Amino acid sequence: MSSDYPAYAPSEEHELLRRTVRELAETKIAPHAAEVDDQARFPQEALDALVAGDLHAVHIPEAYGGNGADALATVIVIEEVARACASSSLIPAVNKLGTVPVLLSGGEDLKRRYLAPVARGEAMFSYALSEPDAGSDAAGMKTRAVRDGDHWVLNGTKMWITNAGVSEYYTVMAVTDPGEGARGISAFVVEKSDPGVSFGAKERKLGIKGSPTRQVILEDVRIPADRIIGAEGTGFKTALATLDHTRITIAAQALGIAQGALDYAIGYVKERKQFGKPVSDFQGVQFMLADMAMRLEGARQLTYHAAIKSERAFHGEEIPDLTFVSSACKCLASDVAMDVTTDAVQLLGGYGYTQDFPVERMMRDAKICQIYEGTNQIQRVVMARQILR
Ligand code: CAA
Ligand code: FAD
Numbered sequence: 001m002s003s004d005y006p007a008y009a010p011s012e013e014h015e016l017l018r019r020t021v022r023e024l025a026e027t028k029i030a031p032h033a034a035e036v037d038d039q040a041r042f043p044q045e046a047l048d049a050l051v052a053g054d055l056h057a058v059h060i061p062e063a064y065g066g067n068g069a070d071a072l073a074t075v076i077v078i079e080e081v082a083r084a085c086a087s088s089s090l091i092p093a094v095n096k097l098g099t100v101p102v103l104l105s106g107g108e109d110l111k112r113r114y115l116a117p118v119a120r121g122e123a124m125f126s127y128a129l130s131e132p133d134a135g136s137d138a139a140g141m142k143t144r145a146v147r148d149g150d151h152w153v154l155n156g157t158k159m160w161i162t163n164a165g166v167s168e169y170y171t172v173m174a175v176t177d178p179g180e181g182a183r184g185i186s187a188f189v190v191e192k193s194d195p196g197v198s199f200g201a202k203e204r205k206l207g208i209k210g211s212p213t214r215q216v217i218l219e220d221v222r223i224p225a226d227r228i229i230g231a232e233g234t235g236f237k238t239a240l241a242t243l244d245h246t247r248i249t250i251a252a253q254a255l256g257i258a259q260g261a262l263d264y265a266i267g268y269v270k271e272r273k274q275f276g277k278p279v280s281d282f283q284g285v286q287f288m289l290a291d292m293a294m295r296l297e298g299a300r301q302l303t304y305h306a307a308i309k310s311e312r313a314f315h316g317e318e319i320p321d322l323t324f325v326s327s328a329c330k331c332l333a334s335d336v337a338m339d340v341t342t343d344a345v346q347l348l349g350g351y352g353y354t355q356d357f358p359v360e361r362m363m364r365d366a367k368i369c370q371i372y373e374g375t376n377q378i379q380r381v382v383m384a385r386q387i388l389r
Pocket of ligand 2: 126127128129130132133134135136137159160161162163205208213368371372373374375376377378381
């Protein structure tokens with residue numbers, strides 16, 4: 001029986017990558033995770049370590065100076081970083097989110113200009129779709145881009161932008177033809193240094209506190225016409241096609257957070273004694289652990305499966321259910337992460353509820369995975385549309 005099963009399973013190279021990232025994450029990133037959360041500060045140590053290890057944007061193709069790592073390798077990097085520090089995992093995840101629109105729809109010149117600095121670790125790239133009044137209904141955006149000779153002039157406010165202020169580059173979706181709804185939206189590359197770009201205050205959040213979330217405010221931002229990504233009017237499609245690839249990276253983040261919480265809980269229950277024995281001897285505790293591990297592995301398999309499909313789609317293959325599996329793995333993995341981290345807090349008892357142990361942070365961090373890159377209600381909308389097509 002011949003098959004491409006090897007494409008489905010992580011290869012030796014993927015496993016080697018996992019070991020490398022795990023070691024880096026445990027030695028260079030995990031030691032700062034609690035402080036990054038407590039002080040709500042950017043995890044600069046993580047960025048430095050990821051850049052030094054060439055792990056900050058592994059997905060960028062070799063042609064643009066990157067590693068050309070496949071989607072499964074990218075998932076493994078994000079998963080292993082998130083196992084140590086969810087905030088830090090948004091460095092590779094958002095570098096992918098910001099650059100995929102350029103990779104999918106940008107011209108050769110745009111790719112060469114903007115991907116190489118990201119590959120070199122000199123710049124980060126954010127993605128600006130959401131607005132104060134347009135979150136789930138992203139096509140309801142108000143940000144405008146108006147053509148003026150050889151330039152576009154952008155005005156509007158993008159909300160909730162991850163790594164805003166830290167990133168040099170932004171994929172910004174804006175309305176170019178107001179009468180056309182989703183078909184009247186275009187995508188642009190905006191630079192942090194473009195006159196008229198400013199940032200709102202950092203949002204004060206429940207979790208992922210080390211990842212800055214800010215408004216990107218555009219006031220008469222005048223950019224050269226060649227900064228448009230793809231043809232005029234195709235920006236919304238590019239934005240959604242991007243999410244087909246990157247919701248998988250949020251699933252990866254959720255898996256990593258959940259794995260971190262499960263690993264910690266396993267160590268704890270073996271040590272903690274009550275009624276004269278380790279609490280891991282109680283079947284009630286064992287069944288909780290078994291359920292946590294089972295659901296996590298199920299979500300992981302779906303995520304890896306989706307990553308392989310994403311990779312094949314990037315190489316031009318028609319993958320009709322990519323939208324479905326991408327939404328499904330993000331939705332499942334984030335729901336599992338919320339359950340697993342909540343159970344991990346439970347397994348540590350009162351200690352789990354304190355900041356002296358990492359599981360309460362992991363539980364707070366897990367929550368965002370059910371909200372961003374489309375809430376899990378929206379993932380169900382997307383999946384249902386695919387099923388009923
Ligand atoms: N790929 C390409 N094109 C697609 C597509 C896809 N997956 N899905 C839809 N389209 C096209 C449609 O074909 C349609 O084009 P035509 O009119 O030419 O046929 C166009 O896009 C509009 O599609 P819909 O009518 O389906 O759009 P809608 O307005 O009903 O919205 C939605 C669909 C699924 C609700 C979408 O708005 C959505 O996903 N909302 C959630 C927003 C979101 O996920 N935001 C994430 C922000 S990033 C983030 O959060 C960052 C972070 O985590 C760090
Ligand atoms: P709303 O759309 O107002 O939703 C409110 C509630 O209504 C939710 O429960 C939602 O599920 C529900 N709802 C809405 N419509 C439906 C429907 N049709 N059916 C059923 N239920 C529905 N965006 C970016 O563009 N770039 C980023 O980098 C980015 N990073 C983020 C980082 C953080 C920390 C956060 C919190 C958000 C980020 N976002 C980013 C925005 C994120 O994608 C949106 O918050 C999300 O899509 C939801 O939009 P909203 O907050 O406006 O909620």
